[in-house]
Amino acid sequence: MKxxxxxxxxxxxxxxxxxxxxIVAWDTYSVxxxxxxxxxxxxxxPYAIATLLMILxxxxxxxxxxxxxxxxxxxxxxxxxxxxxxRAFSLVLASLLAFLLLIxxxxxxxxxxxxxxxxxxxxxxxxHGRSAIFGTLFITLIYLAFTRFLNxxxxxxxxxxLL
Amino acid sequence: MSxxxxxxxxFASALTLTNLGFGLLxxxxxxxxxxLPGIGPALAIALLLPITxxxxxxxxxxxFASIYYGAMYGGSTTSxxxxxxxxxxxxxxxxxxxxxxxxxxxxxxxxxxxxxxFVAGTIATLVLAFTAPSIADLAIxxxxxxxxxxxxxxxxxxxxxxxxxxxxxxxxxxxGLALGLVGADLQSGLSRLTFGSDAALEGIETVPVIVxxxxxGEALYLASRFRDSGWAVIPMKxxxxxxxxxxxxxxxxxxxxxxxxxxxxxxxxxxxxxxxFLSYSIEKKLSxxxxxxxxxxxxxxxxxxxxxxxxxxGALVPLLALGLPTSATAxxxxxxxxxxxxxxxxxxxLTNGALIWTLIASLFIGNALLLILNLPLVxxxxxxxxxxxxxxxxxxxxxxxxxxxxxxxxxxxxxxxxAIGILGFLFRRFGMPITPLILGLILxxxxxxxxxxxxxxxxxxYGTLVASPLSKVLYIVLFIALFTPVIARFMRKVRKDAHA
Numbered sequence: 001m002k003x004x005x006x007x008x009x010x011x012x013x014x015x016x017x018x019x020x021x022x023i024v025a026w027d028t029y030s031v032x033x034x035x036x037x038x039x040x041x042x043x044x045x046p047y048a049i050a051t052l053l054m055i056l057x058x059x060x061x062x063x064x065x066x067x068x069x070x071x072x073x074x075x076x077x078x079x080x081x082x083x084x085x086x087r088a089f090s091l092v093l094a095s096l097l098a099f100l101l102l103i104x105x106x107x108x109x110x111x112x113x114x115x116x117x118x119x120x121x122x123x124x125x126x127x128h129g130r131s132a133i134f135g136t137l138f139i140t141l142i143y144l145a146f147t148r149f150l151n152x153x154x155x156x157x158x159x160x161x162l163l
Numbered sequence: 164m165s166x167x168x169x170x171x172x173x174f175a176s177a178l179t180l181t182n183l184g185f186g187l188l189x190x191x192x193x194x195x196x197x198x199l200p201g202i203g204p205a206l207a208i209a210l211l212l213p214i215t216x217x218x219x220x221x222x223x224x225x226x227f228a229s230i231y232y233g234a235m236y237g238g239s240t241t242s243x244x245x246x247x248x249x250x251x252x253x254x255x256x257x258x259x260x261x262x263x264x265x266x267x268x269x270x271x272x273x274x275x276x277x278x279x280x281f282v283a284g285t286i287a288t289l290v291l292a293f294t295a296p297s298i299a300d301l302a303i304x305x306x307x308x309x310x311x312x313x314x315x316x317x318x319x320x321x322x323x324x325x326x327x328x329x330x331x332x333x334x335x336x337x338x339g340l341a342l343g344l345v346g347a348d349l350q351s352g353l354s355r356l357t358f359g360s361d362a363a364l365e366g367i368e369t370v371p372v373i374v375x376x377x378x379x380g381e382a383l384y385l386a387s388r389f390r391d392s393g394w395a396v397i398p399m400k401x402x403x404x405x406x407x408x409x410x411x412x413x414x415x416x417x418x419x420x421x422x423x424x425x426x427x428x429x430x431x432x433x434x435x436x437x438x439x440f441l442s443y444s445i446e447k448k449l450s451x452x453x454x455x456x457x458x459x460x461x462x463x464x465x466x467x468x469x470x471x472x473x474x475x476x477g478a479l480v481p482l483l484a485l486g487l488p489t490s491a492t493a494x495x496x497x498x499x500x501x502x503x504x505x506x507x508x509x510x511x512x513l514t515n516g517a518l519i520w521t522l523i524a525s526l527f528i529g530n531a532l533l534l535i536l537n538l539p540l541v542x543x544x545x546x547x548x549x550x551x552x553x554x555x556x557x558x559x560x561x562x563x564x565x566x567x568x569x570x571x572x573x574x575x576x577x578x579x580x581x582a583i584g585i586l587g588f589l590f591r592r593f594g595m596p597i598t599p600l601i602l603g604l605i606l607x608x609x610x611x612x613x614x615x616x617x618x619x620x621x622x623x624x625y626g627t628l629v630a631s632p633l634s635k636v637l638y639i640v641l642f643i644a645l646f647t648p649v650i651a652r653f654m655r656k657v658r659k660d661a662h663a
Contacts, residue, residue: 024341042350042355070592072593088387092382093383096564115560116560
């Protein structure tokens, strides 16, 4: 039988949810219980969740094979599902990872400005120079407002001592 | 001290310059996020949670409550002018409201939405002020086992009624519950699902999870999908005013919507979808102009908008009186309470009475401010829709990442945020609702606590879970919600009829 667009990846997703359930069960099983006695073991609740997750994802897996594939959010029922734009998706993801890698090394201003710029590109902005300048100014303003007035700690990074 | 006296004292403290300022800021921010497609009230409050560390509890809660109400006012503007409902409660408003705008009646649609929201919000807040304390009085007798039942009912209704697929709702819930497990178990000190990470021992912070599942998840999803779909704002002619005839046709739907929305907010019925759908179909039945439905009938805007606002006020009853959130936004407000070590629930009115009455008073004030902000100033908000989408999302994403990092100045929270963002993308792509996940994450640890407490009292006898009359009733409700999703099917039918 033929699955609609995205059907196979949905099966992978639901299959990995089943795996998550299995991992919860395994983690609960392998952890050492404390010596003292509790009326209700700290294992009861995790086991219940693991079981629920595994049973439900198994049922959904079968349902998908039978044709109950997902309707993406904001998607009108019945219209064909277009393929995801992985280029834009990767750009957003890369921008997020840039923040993660740079926040403590280069500081908030560098990391966040880069993220800001990356997202504007991913969302189809064509005027790159303009968005880079605007983004950097905006982020610097945010940085100053939060660190000076709201006492939020953000790493200065390479601008240490300058700003 | 009578409730009325307490309420008046609440007004006195809500009307101080600082609190009024935060209320105004909240209504402003709430309308802002409501108008902007892509940010809902839950995300807005979660983004602003970090400020709770520097502001007094009263001011912060006043601001959050104002955002909560404000986002609904703003949301209707977007549904009417843009046909892009920002949250589930405005889906119905978009049906008739957008048609009205297309026929050049945007002003009347916006006015009936704003005035209807004001009427409903005021009546519902009044009912809230006089019912929540009595419900809290009753709730003091609610035992641990009853709480278990209550939470299970909330889980079931939210998972069954949201979205199109019951099983996907329950899977979302289980994932949320599993995320809630991470960290050291409070009772035994046992580390669960930490995989050797020290940072994970303290558990997953709920705030970055909420922020990233909405903000990062939405950004990843929209980038991958709707690249070219820009926003087509319908230009608004004239002022946001209603004619005599509009008033005559609107006031009854407002009142009906209020009394439909409020009770359905108090009982966990899965958020604002059900009451707005019900209000729409009732107005369609009762209308003298049924032929106008589908072409821009004012009753179809007035009723659901009132129901939506009354529903939001109703949802505050279980939140304040029982500590039980029934929507994503209410769940975030619960987290806000908890950051101040305040636990909403039956004893809240005794332990933090002054604070809660200030909060309730500020809801009245907020509603009045919102009417002013939204009627004469509606054009200012419409300008916001002209912010280019790339800039809007770049701003949201960087704010979300900053919030995740700044909470504990920890890189671990940023890692969690990005992972949750990807999860949020997958949930959207594969049609799984987000709200059950959030409820599971926030209420899961509480459920386990009450579950254990109940069984410790009974010495391990599971029969205690169904021993009280209340819990028996609740489990019957649970089974009804579980096995007869008629309402869901009914709603789908209404939706189809409305589109046809």
